[in-house]
Amino acid sequence: MSRPRLTLRPRGADRLDVDGLLTSPETRVVVCCGAGGVGKTTTSAAIALRAAETGRRVVVLTIDPARRLAQSLGIEQLDNVPRKVVGVEGGELFAMMLDMKSTFDEIVLEHTDEQKAQEIFDNPFYQTLSSSFAGTQEYMAMEKLGQLVAKDEWDLIVIDTPPSRSALDFLDAPERMARFLDGKVLRVLLAPARGGGRMSLKIVSAGMGLFSKVLTRIVGSEVLGDISKFVAALDTMFGGFRTRAEATYNLLRQPGTSFMVVATPEPDALREASYFVDRLVGETMPLAGVVMNRVHYSEAPELAAKKSREAADRLWPEDEEPTHEGAVTAAALRVHADRIELALREQSLAQRFVTAHPDVPLGEVAALPTDAHDLDDLREIGARLAES
Numbered sequence: 365m366s367r368p369r370l371t372l373r374p375r376g377a378d379r380l381d382v383d384g385l386l387t388s389p390e391t392r393v394v395v396c397c398g399a400g401g402v403g404k405t406t407t408s409a410a411i412a413l414r415a416a417e418t419g420r421r422v423v424v425l426t427i428d429p430a431r432r433l434a435q436s437l438g439i440e441q442l443d444n445v446p447r448k449v450v451g452v453e454g455g456e457l458f459a460m461m462l463d464m465k466s467t468f469d470e471i472v473l474e475h476t477d478e479q480k481a482q483e484i485f486d487n488p489f490y491q492t493l494s495s496s497f498a499g500t501q502e503y504m505a506m507e508k509l510g511q512l513v514a515k516d517e518w519d520l521i522v523i524d525t526p527p528s529r530s531a532l533d534f535l536d537a538p539e540r541m542a543r544f545l546d547g548k549v550l551r552v553l554l555a556p557a558r559g560g561g562r563m564s565l566k567i568v569s570a571g572m573g574l575f576s577k578v579l580t581r582i583v584g585s586e587v588l589g590d591i592s593k594f595v596a597a598l599d600t601m602f603g604g605f606r607t608r609a610e611a612t613y614n615l616l617r618q619p620g621t622s623f624m625v626v627a628t629p630e631p632d633a634l635r636e637a638s639y640f641v642d643r644l645v646g647e648t649m650p651l652a653g654v655v656m657n658r659v660h661y662s663e664a665p666e667l668a669a670k671k672s673r674e675a676a677d678r679l680w681p682e683d684e685e686p687t688h689e690g691a692v693t694a695a696a697l698r699v700h701a702d703r704i705e706l707a708l709r710e711q712s713l714a715q716r717f718v719t720a721h722p723d724v725p726l727g728e729v730a731a732l733p734t735d736a737h738d739l740d741d742l743r744e745i746g747a748r749l750a751e752s
Contacts, residue, residue, distance in 0.1 A: 380624075380653035380727030382750045386415040386520070390620055393513070394652070397525045397534070398626035399636035403657040406736050406745060407626050407729075408524035409433050409459070413449075413739065414746035416457035420519040423458040423512060427505050427526040427534075433459060436736045444508075451739050458518075464504035468494040471507060489590040501526050502534040506612040513615060535613070535647075622652035627717075629656055629710035634717050641721050653725030654717075655749060660710060660731055662703045669701040669708075676701070728752040 385391055396408045405426055412424035423446050426433045434442040437449045442461035449457040472481050484490050493500060505526060512521050525534045615621060623644050627637035637654060644651045680694035718726070729748045736742055 378653075378723075378725040379752070380655065380725040380749075382411065382414070382727055382746075383418075385622055385652055386411060387418050387420070389519070391520060391622055392518075392620040393509070393521045393523065393615070393622070395523045395525060395616065395621065395623045396626055397623060397640055399633050402626050402628045402633050403729075404626045405433050405524050406436065406742070407624070407655055407657060407749075408522050409436055410736070410742045410745040410749065411624070412459075412520075412522040413437075413452065413457055413742045414750065415520050415522070416449075416452050416455040417743075419455045421456045421517070422520045422522065423460065423518045424522040424524065425460050425462060425505075425508060425512070426524040427462045427501060432735075433461070433524070436738060436742055438738060449739075455519075462501070462505055462508055464501050465494045467504040467508050467511075468500070470511075484594065487590055487594045489594045493594075499540050502536075503609070505534055507608060510608055510612045510615065535616075535643075617647075617649055619650060622650050624652050625654045626657055627654060628658045629714045631713060634713055638717060638720060641724055651724065653727060654721075656714060656726060656728040658731040659728045660703060660706050662700065662707055667700065667704075669704040672697045672701040672704070 385394070394411065396404045396411075398404050408424055408426065412422050416422040424433070426442070434440065437457075437459050438451065439447050439449065439459060442459055444460060444463035444466040446458035446460045449459055469481075469485065472484050476484065505523070509521065509523060512518060616623075625637050625640045625644070627633045641651065641654065676694040676697035679690035679697070727749050729745055729752065732741065732744065736745060
């Protein structure tokens with residue numbers, strides 16, 4: 365018996381060919397993005413596993429602090445180093461979780477000597493910047509992606525983008541962070557340290573007098589001093605932040621990269637997905653398609669919700685004591701009616717999205733009874749997506 369399916373694709377529209385994407389040797393990076401709570405982490409793990417079991421060497425990088433990926437892949441704990449997943453058939457799968465401070469430390473060590481690096485590590489402003497400064501996580505995600513690509517050890521890199529309040533912070537934050545670290549304000553703060561003598565220091569001090577007073581009132585003299593020392597220690601690294609940010613951004617636009625937007629058939633998630641699609645298309649990013657996750661179906665589409673509720677009321681009116689014979693059947697009919705109504709509501713919402721984006725390939729994943737807990741669950745999700 366056939367089941368009603370969401371009308372995700374208008375007649376003639378493309379389906380999301382997941383297996384074609386994952387098995388192509390030209391596909392080197394897949395970026396999974398979407399609103400929070402739509403299943404990006406699980407989808408990232410599922411497609412990474414599916415790609416690995418076609419014989420590819422794959423690494424999946426998650427920025428999700430919930431640590432669900434480690435659990436479903438059977439790894440006790442993920443960190444900033446790729447860990448091999450046991451039980452993968454055909455190829456190899458490695459998984460890692462971004463540690464933004466460790467990644468920032470790696471950059472510092474790479475571009476300074478040991479003594480200068482220790483000065484930076486001990487600086488209170490650096491400790492804040494590297495662990496909790498707005499935009500650092502997204503910037504370091506792109507840094508880590510650049511590192512993984514540069515090593516050239518992987519056939520495919522799958523990125524699970526950070527949960528963020530702004531839809532595409534992971535695209536915008538690296539540029540903002542690089543602009544801050546390479547910016548004129550920090551260079552001005554550095555100027556006194558670079559001054560060759562008293563006269564240059566006086567000139568800088570006179571020009572900075574009013575600015576310093578205002579800034580001191582805002583952040584405090586101690587914090588301003590920490591920032592100045594940090595900037596002086598970081599002098600040798602100026603220029604590198606912007607260069608790397610631009611290189612990674614350009615990498616994301618290359619044909620070997622594909623973006624996969626993950627959504628659920630719910631109003632808020634679909635609005636976010638629509639924004640993602642418009643932004644990616646507007647910036648000529650290589651959009652592979654949209655994954656509609658946690659879709660609901662019914663196994664008895666010929667029995668409409670209204671008729672199902674009417675039959676349930678005849679067997680067991682809700683205001684009466686149930687009989688053994690009618691109660692179970694009536695309950696099943698009401699569950700069926702709820703399921704049909706949910707499927708139709710999702711169908712309507714998804715169709716609006718399709719109407720707005722008729723040229724975007726779409727795939728769908730039927731909802732699992734529970735969250736993914738192991739490799740078999742991830743295989744099932746990958747299979748459902750590939751078959752949609």
